């Protein structure tokens with residue numbers, strides 16, 4: 001009998017907390033190539049039967065997926081699969097493929113992929129944008145069909161063959177958004193970082209994740225291996241021994257108990273021991289995450305990332321469709337505010353629906369509001385939908401990626417035009433709707449004094465503020481050591497923002513991942529931040545910590561942190577305060593930077 005494989009630990013970046021113990025499914029994208037093969041006349045009918053079976057299977061999976069998307073997203077999102085089904089039911093196309101197999105005596109998968117390629121090339125060159133977009137549908141559905149022809153069911157992220165831990169080189173934010181939530185226990189990737197949108201999505205979906213594993217995990221691990229993914233420590237343990245399994249089972253129980261306690265505290269006031277209240281809100285990507293936000297005691301949505309409305313649809317949702325989503329959110333939050341951020345496409349959030357062009361430096365390019373200077377119709381429709389939804393609840397608009405005050409002037413003009421048009425047409429809306437901007441580019445932080453008079457609130461996007469201040473790509477695991485939210489350079493910028501906000505009497509939130517991580521809570525409290533908006537599961541630990549702190553101590557911490565020379569010094573000071581006031585937070589969430 002072969003001896004049991006040895007336990008081995010891979011180290012990466014903790015991206016989404018939680019522990020999962022399960023069976024590995026390795027995802028290697030574009031791994032299979034389609035080779036041309038001559039077949040015998042006697043093999044023709046067998047090939048065609050294979051093809052028809054794969055077609056039926058693909059049709060069944062697509063219909064199933066469509067129903068699932070309809071259940072968890074919307075009718076609009078589910079419609080994308082209508083296009084897929086139309087392609088599968090395209091009789092002349094399928095007959096042409098079968099005919100070619102008969103005539104040329106070539107293997108079916110080769111003929112299929114060649115024929116489809118020809119269609120994709122032809123459609124991609126058509127002027128009409130709608131038709132061009134169908135090329136992506138053909139590509140999607142044909143990939144699924146090819147996988148079925150090859151018997152590679154396990155490759156569908158949205159349709160896993162059972163409970164699995166996914167190990168991949170990389171997952172895009174859209175891959176993650178489409179993950180089979182019932183069966184994806186956890187994932188681990190070779191690339192990525194804590195603030196990549198893939199990691200952010202994993203946290204909001206509450207899937208434990210480890211990213212940025214720099215050892216060659218894909219070659220050292222096998223499909224079917226037993227693994228433990230520890231999303232707190234950032235480790236993946238392959239072939240765990242009995243004692244490790246027992247240790248993790250105990251950890252899982254302890255963690256579950258802690259989060260159950262947190263839920264019981266969800267209606268306690270997030271107030272320091274000396275009576276300073278910090279508003280705690282939720283970041284959500286999809287409307288159905290609202291229930292979880294409320295369960296965790298969120299007093300509002302501090303960031304609704306609307307770009308995820310584009311992930312499944314491949315076209316910009318109409319004003320009416322957006323209005324319906326934003327109105328539901330507004331009324332669903334029952335009197336609490338919902339901050340809707342306009343589309344922040346670009347960077348790692350490239351959306352086929354909007355951007356088609358390639359940029360050498362997408363994080364420094366036509367991202368977010370920059371893109372809409374040439375697409376005023378899209379941003380106007382979105383602003384209109386948000387303002388109209390304000391008739392149904394407390395909605396606020398937020399603009400991302402502001403670099404300079406002129407941009408705010410331009411956006412405020414659009415807001416004014418939309419309001420005037422709504423008034424002219426007697427369409428109801430909240431005339432006092434608040435307008436805010438994200439402070440996530442260093443120039444905006446430095447110029448906060450000029451920006452503050454133009455808006456009602458600031459929301460600090462620490463994910464990008466760190467990226468642009470430290471010149472470190474937020475998705476690149478190789479430079480993750482430089483990604484330091486507690487670097488004194490970042491704290492100094494936040495301090496400038498707070499001074500400007502106080503002078504102009506506007507409120508400030510932090511909606512970047514720094515707000516979700518208790519290690520930074522005392523610093524943000526001491527800097528005077530009014531609202532922390534975070535992934536819902538973090539609200540409990542952050543609330544517990546706020547309730548264990550004194551503002552006086554947090555102020556003193558910030559004073560020392562602003563005099564420190566490194567992130568490490570600041571993190572040590574913060575950890576010392578946390579371990580004195582709320583050691584249980586350190587035990588669960590860790591202290592490493």
Ligand code: PEP
Nearest residue numbers: 440461462463464511512
């Ligand atoms: C941020 O940059 O901190 C932020 C909240 O926005 P995003 O992560 O979507 O870029």
Ligand code: MG
Nearest residue numbers: 440461463464
């Ligand atoms: Mg950002």
